[in-house]
Amino acid sequence: MSRNDHLLTVEDLQKSYGDELVLDGIDFTMDAQDVQVLIGPSGSGKSTLLRCVNRLTEFEGGTISLDGEDVMAMDVNELRRQVGMVFQDFNLFAHLSARENVALGPRRVLGKSKAEANDRALDELERVGLADQADSYPAELSGGQKQRVGIARALAMDPKLMLFDEPTSALDPELIGEVLGVMRELADEGMTMLCVTHEMGFARQVATDIMFLEDGRLVEHGDPERLFTDPRHERTEQFLRRLTELHGGGSES
Amino acid sequence: MTAAALSLATADWTYVWQNLGTLLRGVWPAVRLTGTALLAGFLVGVPLGALEVYGGRRSAWLARKAGVAVRGTPILVIMFITYFGLGLSPAFVAATAALGVRSAAYQAQVFRGALQSIDRGQMEAARAVGLSKLGAIRHVMIPQGLRRFVPGFQNEYTIVLKDTSIAFAISYTEIFYQMYNLIPQQTTATPELFVTAAAVYLALTLVGNRVLDYVDDAFGVPDGGASQ
Amino acid sequence: MSAERERRHADLERGLTYAIGGAIWLWLCFRWLNSWLGGVVVGPTEPLVPQSFATATESLGATLGAVGDGVPLVATGFDLVGWAVGMVGFASQYGPQLAVAAWLTVVLTVISTLVGLVVAVPLAAARVYGRVTKYVAFVYIELIRGTPLVAQLFLLYYGAPFLSKFIREVPGVGQGIVPAQAVWIAIIGFVINSSAYQAEYIRGSVESVDPGQLTAARAVGLDKLGGIRYVVLPQALRYAIPSWTNELVYLIKYSSLAMFITVPEIFTQADSIGSETFAYTNAYVLAAGFYLVLVVTASYGMSKVEAEVAIPGVGSSDAGR
Numbered sequence A: 001m002s003r004n005d006h007l008l009t010v011e012d013l014q015k016s017y018g019d020e021l022v023l024d025g026i027d028f029t030m031d032a033q034d035v036q037v038l039i040g041p042s043g044s045g046k047s048t049l050l051r052c053v054n055r056l057t058e059f060e061g062g063t064i065s066l067d068g069e070d071v072m073a074m075d076v077n078e079l080r081r082q083v084g085m086v087f088q089d090f091n092l093f094a095h096l097s098a099r100e101n102v103a104l105g106p107r108r109v110l111g112k113s114k115a116e117a118n119d120r121a122l123d124e125l126e127r128v129g130l131a132d133q134a135d136s137y138p139a140e141l142s143g144g145q146k147q148r149v150g151i152a153r154a155l156a157m158d159p160k161l162m163l164f165d166e167p168t169s170a171l172d173p174e175l176i177g178e179v180l181g182v183m184r185e186l187a188d189e190g191m192t193m194l195c196v197t198h199e200m201g202f203a204r205q206v207a208t209d210i211m212f213l214e215d216g217r218l219v220e221h222g223d224p225e226r227l228f229t230d231p232r233h234e235r236t237e238q239f240l241r242r243l244t245e246l247h248g249g250g251s252e253s
Numbered sequence B: 001m002t003a004a005a006l007s008l009a010t011a012d013w014t015y016v017w018q019n020l021g022t023l024l025r026g027v028w029p030a031v032r033l034t035g036t037a038l039l040a041g042f043l044v045g046v047p048l049g050a051l052e053v054y055g056g057r058r059s060a061w062l063a064r065k066a067g068v069a070v071r072g073t074p075i076l077v078i079m080f081i082t083y084f085g086l087g088l089s090p091a092f093v094a095a096t097a098a099l100g101v102r103s104a105a106y107q108a109q110v111f112r113g114a115l116q117s118i119d120r121g122q123m124e125a126a127r128a129v130g131l132s133k134l135g136a137i138r139h140v141m142i143p144q145g146l147r148r149f150v151p152g153f154q155n156e157y158t159i160v161l162k163d164t165s166i167a168f169a170i171s172y173t174e175i176f177y178q179m180y181n182l183i184p185q186q187t188t189a190t191p192e193l194f195v196t197a198a199a200v201y202l203a204l205t206l207v208g209n210r211v212l213d214y215v216d217d218a219f220g221v222p223d224g225g226a227s228q
Numbered sequence C: 001m002s003a004e005r006e007r008r009h010a011d012l013e014r015g016l017t018y019a020i021g022g023a024i025w026l027w028l029c030f031r032w033l034n035s036w037l038g039g040v041v042v043g044p045t046e047p048l049v050p051q052s053f054a055t056a057t058e059s060l061g062a063t064l065g066a067v068g069d070g071v072p073l074v075a076t077g078f079d080l081v082g083w084a085v086g087m088v089g090f091a092s093q094y095g096p097q098l099a100v101a102a103w104l105t106v107v108l109t110v111i112s113t114l115v116g117l118v119v120a121v122p123l124a125a126a127r128v129y130g131r132v133t134k135y136v137a138f139v140y141i142e143l144i145r146g147t148p149l150v151a152q153l154f155l156l157y158y159g160a161p162f163l164s165k166f167i168r169e170v171p172g173v174g175q176g177i178v179p180a181q182a183v184w185i186a187i188i189g190f191v192i193n194s195s196a197y198q199a200e201y202i203r204g205s206v207e208s209v210d211p212g213q214l215t216a217a218r219a220v221g222l223d224k225l226g227g228i229r230y231v232v233l234p235q236a237l238r239y240a241i242p243s244w245t246n247e248l249v250y251l252i253k254y255s256s257l258a259m260f261i262t263v264p265e266i267f268t269q270a271d272s273i274g275s276e277t278f279a280y281t282n283a284y285v286l287a288a289g290f291y292l293v294l295v296v297t298a299s300y301g302m303s304k305v306e307a308e309v310a311i312p313g314v315g316s317s318d319a320g321r
């Protein structure tokens, strides 16, 4: 059983909304400590793919397994405990301070004591460089700070895998760097990450593999250098060229 | 439901059907009272609302406090004051005065909110083209405020319409008065009469709000009515 | 300079409001205690100041009112002043009766709002999440909100004789501190009415919480109920506070309609004072004063609650009837 060797295995994943097939036979695997970057045009199914992994959406065909276990066979809340998610528009709990946002999961899901959950929250905020903002409410934080709290919130659950859905695309350019910095550190520490992002500098330097998704199909994937220098499909090349034009090459802000 | 209860209900519905004309005779008085009260409330309330926002300190203060006092008093009490206390008559006049005064206090509040939701830049722009403060208020702020006023006014219409029923207490022959007087001859028909009266009120609410929607469409500024 | 002066004025106004409000509430509490204890200090509805004070102010008022008669504006001015002075005496004599009645108004509104809330929560849930119950809740809510409260009270009181009969036969009703049957009917009517409005407020405030909040809660591993409990509701309840203020104020005022079904609340009492003394305006204005005190207190209390639980960014959406 080779699938047991991988942290994440996605096999022949099928997902449709009504008549529209949104994911059509997706196959890929991720090993521990991999940083998998997912790119593709708007509407190609990137968010949907991520949301299938932690079952925020249900899928009809294929299998997804985490650490050798079929996610459909797992308790959905248990699955989400093991998979952290970071959203494009942050989705911080508006009524909770930064610390309380991070502590909610450990306290209410993992059943830790209030003090333990608090300590853990402070540690995670420290890790993303926000220890001094622990008592601020979301409305009092900048976009970059919000997103770092979002990352800390996911980390506090000790996830095996982190999902990032365009974590920087709602941010002003000067704030993108601080979030990418945190993500890069995470990767260096060995976190397994599945990221939808069009920050090509980040992808180039941090990704172990880049997948190009179009119309719900995996067009191609490969390690960053190969994909950038020698894309096999014309669509990939076109898409990458447009991205580079937009975001100004492989250098990172 | 048992067969007996059903047949009873049928008899009661027959009674309602036979007396529908009487019940509907209350519609015009209710509509008329709603109309006059809203009009009076509008004519008094809109200037008061403007006064609260743009008036001098003292007059704005006075308008605000008067508003609190009137909004804090039950309509029943106000109506008894105008009818029994001040002796206004006939009942229609007393009811119009009571509902009108109260509506003015609410419409002032709604209009104040509408004015305050207008971008500050509008006032500055108006002054920048050389309008006086009063001119800016009259030609720029109030017209925009009025257009944002309709949704709040719809709410007010519904409230005033329902509260016309309280004028039954001063023998004004509106819908509820008619319904109430139909009860003694066949008390078992009370629920049926109630449901029928409810249908009449609902119909009036719907029709009125449709009309006001139309007004909103006709006068509203594209995207200018969205006051969050 | 003018900002400084404005602040001083505001402080003065606030101080005065607190002083007057505090005095009124002290007096009210005294009257209530005194009446519960069977009139230990003075008779339950007996004034603290002697009748002669009232007579004196009334004749002073009459004298003042006569000043300037014949001169158009001056006469009206003095009429008003004279009336206000006379009103003081009137209030001193009849205030105690209204104070006792005010307790019933407070009980009516507080119980009705709270029980109304208890009914409203499942109603709102049915309206949002239900399948068949969705339509039942919709019809109930729209029927109630679309019809006058006075009609609803009449329906319950005159149109459902079995209800009155049933309540009257419950042991203890109308004895001791347990209020009589009409009061119960009023409470039932207010609960029915209030639950429909509150259900709509709750629905509105739940819907004003960004759906992403629940998604994020699910993503951390909370189940749906947990997400609703720890994330959606704490925000929704804050959004709902302004509507609750409105609801409370509404019920305080509209509890006066219970007069039509013989409940001895403030306005019932005022009306009987009016027909007893023929000083209708005085009696009604005095009643208005009592309602105003309750309304202002309720708004003030709710604004304190709102400030207490306020969180930056979880704003107050203004809704209400």
Ligand SMILES: Nc1ncnc2c1ncn2[C@@H]1O[C@H](COP(=O)(O)OP(=O)(O)OP(=O)(O)O)[C@@H](O)[C@H]1O
Residues within 6 Å of the ligand: A017, A022, A040, A041, A042, A043, A044, A045, A046, A047, A048, A049
């Ligand atoms: N809840 C939904 N109901 C119906 N269709 C949906 C839903 N969510 C997504 N879709 C459709 O599925 C397709 C893929 O959407 P998805 O959000 O996964 O795209 P994406 O690649 O993340 O795009 P973007 O870059 O704009 O975020 C789109 O055509 C979208 O319209």
Ligand SMILES: [Mg+2]
Residues within 6 Å of the ligand: A046, A047, A048, A165, A166
């Ligand atoms: Mg997406």
